[in-house]
Amino acid sequence: xxxxxxxxxxxxxxxxxxxxxxxxxxxxxxxxWRDGFVTTLYLVALLIPVSLIFGLLFAACLTSGKLWLSSPxxxxxxxxxxxxxxxxxxxxxxxxxxxxxxxxxGAQNNPLTPFFWVVAVVGLHIAALHAEAIRAGIxxxxxxxxxxxxxxxxxxFQILRYVEVPLxxxxxxxxxxxxxxxxxxxxxxxNAIAVSxxxxxxxxxxxxxxxxxxxxxxxxxxFSIINLIVARIGxxxxxxxAVPGYGI
Amino acid sequence: MNxxxxxxxxxxxxxxxxxxxxxxxxxxxxxxxKGDAVSIIGPSGSGKSTILRCINALVQPQSGRITVGGTxxxxxxxxxxxxxxRKRVGIxxxxxxLFPHLTVLDNIVLAPTxxxxxxxxxxxxxxxxxxxxxxxxxxxxAYPGQLSGGQQQRxxxxxxxxxxxxxxxxxxxxxxxDPETVGEVLWVIRDLIRDGMTSIxxxxxxxxxxxxxxxxxxxxxxxxxxHGSPEQIFHTSDNPRIRQFVGGLSGGRGxxxxxxxx
Numbered sequence: 001x002x003x004x005x006x007x008x009x010x011x012x013x014x015x016x017x018x019x020x021x022x023x024x025x026x027x028x029x030x031x032x033w034r035d036g037f038v039t040t041l042y043l044v045a046l047l048i049p050v051s052l053i054f055g056l057l058f059a060a061c062l063t064s065g066k067l068w069l070s071s072p073x074x075x076x077x078x079x080x081x082x083x084x085x086x087x088x089x090x091x092x093x094x095x096x097x098x099x100x101x102x103x104x105x106g107a108q109n110n111p112l113t114p115f116f117w118v119v120a121v122v123g124l125h126i127a128a129l130h131a132e133a134i135r136a137g138i139x140x141x142x143x144x145x146x147x148x149x150x151x152x153x154x155x156x157f158q159i160l161r162y163v164e165v166p167l168x169x170x171x172x173x174x175x176x177x178x179x180x181x182x183x184x185x186x187x188x189x190x191n192a193i194a195v196s197x198x199x200x201x202x203x204x205x206x207x208x209x210x211x212x213x214x215x216x217x218x219x220x221x222x223f224s225i226i227n228l229i230v231a232r233i234g235x236x237x238x239x240x241x242a243v244p245g246y247g248i
Numbered sequence: 249m250n251x252x253x254x255x256x257x258x259x260x261x262x263x264x265x266x267x268x269x270x271x272x273x274x275x276x277x278x279x280x281x282k283g284d285a286v287s288i289i290g291p292s293g294s295g296k297s298t299i300l301r302c303i304n305a306l307v308q309p310q311s312g313r314i315t316v317g318g319t320x321x322x323x324x325x326x327x328x329x330x331x332x333x334r335k336r337v338g339i340x341x342x343x344x345x346l347f348p349h350l351t352v353l354d355n356i357v358l359a360p361t362x363x364x365x366x367x368x369x370x371x372x373x374x375x376x377x378x379x380x381x382x383x384x385x386x387x388x389x390a391y392p393g394q395l396s397g398g399q400q401q402r403x404x405x406x407x408x409x410x411x412x413x414x415x416x417x418x419x420x421x422x423x424x425x426d427p428e429t430v431g432e433v434l435w436v437i438r439d440l441i442r443d444g445m446t447s448i449x450x451x452x453x454x455x456x457x458x459x460x461x462x463x464x465x466x467x468x469x470x471x472x473x474x475h476g477s478p479e480q481i482f483h484t485s486d487n488p489r490i491r492q493f494v495g496g497l498s499g500g501r502g503x504x505x506x507x508x509x510x
Contacts, residue, residue: 142345144341144343144345145345145347147306147345148339148345148346148404150306150334151306151339151341152334152338152339152408153331153334153359153363153411154331154362155328155331156327158362158363162347162358162362163347167348170349243348243391243393244390244391244393245348245391245392245394
């Protein structure tokens with residue numbers, strides 16, 4: 001028992017119920033797999049703020065009442081909502097990225113990595129969904145409340161900042177949390193362009209080890225736990241922001 | 249700038265305003281002196297609330313002159329100029345329109361700190377004084393949703409006063425309240441007027457208008473039909489339309505409020 005470490009114990013215990021995690025004892029595959037978890041977590045941690053910031057920005061454009069601001073964003077929202085994210089990602093990486101490479105004189109000069117494209121495509125896609133949720137929330141703020149704010153002397157931006165967004169955010173929070181849960185799952189599209197997140201890393205391992213079920217269980221548990229946490233935090237924020245007498 | 253000998257703080261001259269095809273104001277002339285309380289009465293849809301919104305630059309008339317404390321409101325073209333005006337003119341609405349996500353105290357403190365750049369601590373001190381004035385000191389940390397209509401309206405008044413306005417516009421501030429809570433709001437307004445706050449009130453509370461006003465203005469169909477002292481409008485007017493209106497609403501002198509709002 002003395003020289004048997006935790007992962008050896010795990011491998012021997014799970015093998016008794018027919019699961020195969022033997023690769024954990026090897027340096028290389030085990031490293032790839034662990035990095036896969038880290039990459040996915042890194043993607044999630046980066047994508048949540050990126051999607052929220054752009055979602056807010058898009059919503060502000062959509063509700064600005066200025067056509068030159070709202071129409072390009074409206075166009076983008078429709079495009080990203082109505083087409084498969086996987087196709088968007090492939091298009092971005094195979095077409096846009098190549099275009100950038102040609103522009104800077106070769107792929108070796110192109111600073112944009114596959115990781116960047118996953119963050120850009122998934123982040124902006126979810127941002128579009130956030131924007132629609134926030135827009136609905138902003139439009140639900142009573143016109144009389146906004147008139148009162150104008151009457152007091154708030155500027156258009158101050159009304160957005162201090163009245164519309166705080167109210168809209170509360171109203172759209174359940175939809176936003178839903179979008180974030182989708183976002184976590186959507187990080188797996190990265191494997192299509194060789195971003196070594198957890199599904200990509202797992203495929204690398206199971207093509208060698210033929211242990212699909214064992215790895216699947218780990219993947220499903222992993223995503224379930226992340227999304228359980230996201231949903232919990234969402235609920236906590238919802239309760240924290242709940243306002244007595246305001247119908248949410 | 250205002251070198252005229254008279255004491256006018258608000259002056260409307262031949263103000264016309266349309267919303268699309270609807271001609272709402274058809275030549276309004278109105279003068280309000282500093283420290284005065286002016287009540288605007290008249291049937292619904294006669295343009296009373298629109299007059300207040302013109303004074304506060306929430307709507308822009310098509311023609312006519314509007315002067316508020318030396319500012320030609322009808323000539324303001326930039327939003328920043330309108331904002332500068334609104335800082336000086338408080339307005340209280342029928343539906344209170346408090347910010348539901350902020351506590352009572354924050355509702356009052358928000359505008360002075362964010363618009364006037366007041367120090368948070370000083371703004372809070374003033375807010376508590378105002379809450380004391382509207383008799384809601386103990387509700388500072390409550391949310392609007394936890395207050396009755398009358399309490400919310402008193403907070404709305406405190407919120408308007410926190411900007412230290414030169415005058416306050418009251419737009420049917422008791423119309424959404426039940427008869428029992430009307431009194432508590434009117435009490436606060438009465439105090440304000442006694443303290444010398446220039447006030448323009450659109451109201452259906454005839455008894456109250458009679459009691460607190462220096463001048464009463466009767467509007468109908470976008471025009472001012474008559475104006476004068478409360479005594480003139482409520483009791484000695486020879487205009488049959490006014491007699492009918494004030495008679496129908498207040499039951500004449502000495503009527504109790506139970507007679508209203510049939």
